[in-house]
Amino acid sequence: MTTDTADKILAFIKAQKRVSPKEIIEHLGFSSQAVYKQLTKLLEQGIIDKVGKPPKVFYLLADKKEDEKKYNMSDDIKDLIDKEFLDITVNGREVSGWGAFVNWCMKRGQNVEKSAIDYVEIIKKYNSIKKNGLLDGMIKMKSTFPVVYLDNLFYLDFYSIERFGKTKLGKFLLYAKQSQDKKLIKRLSMEIKPKIKALIKLFKIDAVVFVPPTVKREVQLMKELEKHLNLEIDIIKVVKIKTPIIIPQKTLNKLEERIENAKKTFVVEGAKNYKNILIIDDAVGSGATLNEIAFQIKEKNVIKGKIIGLAITGSLKGFDVVSEV
Structure with a gap:
């Protein structure tokens, strides 16, 4: 239900296609x-969409939405989709x-x-192989490298x-990194902090x-992640x-190129001894970077126990799917 004021605003938006608040007021x-x-x-109410950021914000009519109530799906299916499904529209919403x-x-x-039904089955399939909310990436590492220097590798997803393409966490990561949006990066950090x-x-x-x-960016995701996680342990x-x-x-x-690149361009600094070390990366494709950093840590004899690798997202089938980030 809309008011007379709302009706006039809607009519103006419909006529002009895309308008700013200032134009509506004037x-x-x-x-x-x-x-x-x-x-x-x-x-x-989902009647209009907003695009842009202050001071340049515009409003337009929203795409017509399908009646979601007409589908006879169980509450269990809807609840899981409510929890897991995320999309970013072409308007950036x-x-x-x-x-x-x-x-x-x-x-x-x-x-x-x-x-x-298919989506829920796929989500449940992968959730069933998680332990403590983590996916084990070591099988892939051992099948990829003749020598694996990590003792464990986990993906959050x-x-x-x-x-269905990118997961909820995959989309969070992609758009947080590409947009360099500090608020989105903070949300991503808060989402993963409890598991870390x-x-x-x-x-x-x-x-x-x-x-x-x-890659040089004005806002670096890993730096922001370090700040928001605030893990209160030493940083190597x-x-x-x-x-x-x-x-x-x-x-x-x-x-082979990724391994060579990692060997020649990453250097571990510091000489203090630690019991167990965690290496955090945003996305793991081949795993070459994590494996090289783990190798250098062991070469420096600064580790007594295990080196654990953790990626926000990863792949068990090659590394082309994470090339976007």
């Missing part, structure tokens, strides 16, 4: 308070849950009920899954390595050596 003569009040309500899933299916011409703290407690970790970035510094031309790991398609 054209319709309403107070800024009244306009923002109605815009907020229309957003909450975050949507999640059952309603977002229904619209995702409709836009792709997929049967909603069958897709929902896969970067992507079959048919639990892992530190489980393995009695007393030092951590944050894998340094290879790893230096990314500058080369005449920077070659990010994600641009290398051959395993």
Whole structure:
């Protein structure tokens, strides 16, 4: 239900296609308070969308949404999708849950009920192989490298899954990193912090390595992650050596190239001894970077116990799927 003020705002948006709050105020003569009040309500009702960031914000009519209530799905299926499904629209708006899933299916011409059942089965399949909320990446490492210097490797989730693409955590990571949005990075940090703290407690970790970035950005995800996690244990510094031309790991398609790149461009600093060390990376493709850093730590004889690798997301099937981040 909309008010007369809201109806006039909607009519103006429909006529102009995309408008700013200032244009609405000037054209319709309403107070800024009244306009923002109605815009907020229309957003909450899903009637309009907002794009941009202050001071350049615009409003437009939202895409017509499918009636999510007409599908006869169990509460268990809807609840799991509410928890796991996240999408970022082409307008840069975050949507999640059952309603977002229904619209995702409709836009792709997929049967909603069958897709929902398939999605839940895939999520449950991968959740069933998690231990303490973690996926074991060591099988992949041992099948990839003749010598593995990590004692354990865990993923918080896969970067992507079959048919449905990027996972919730995969999308968080991709858009937080690419957009360099500090608020989104903080949300990602808070999402993963409990699991990382639990892992530190489980393995009695007393030092951590944050894998340094290879691509220069104004806002570096790993630096922000380090700040927000605030793990209160020693941080071992790893230096990314500058080369005449920077070659990010994600641009290398051959395993041998990734191994060579990691050997020549990462250096572990410091000489203090630790019991168990955790190496954190945002995404693991080949695992070459983590394996090289673990090798250097052992070469320096600064570890008495285990070296644990942890990636926010990873892949068990090659490393091309995480090349985006």
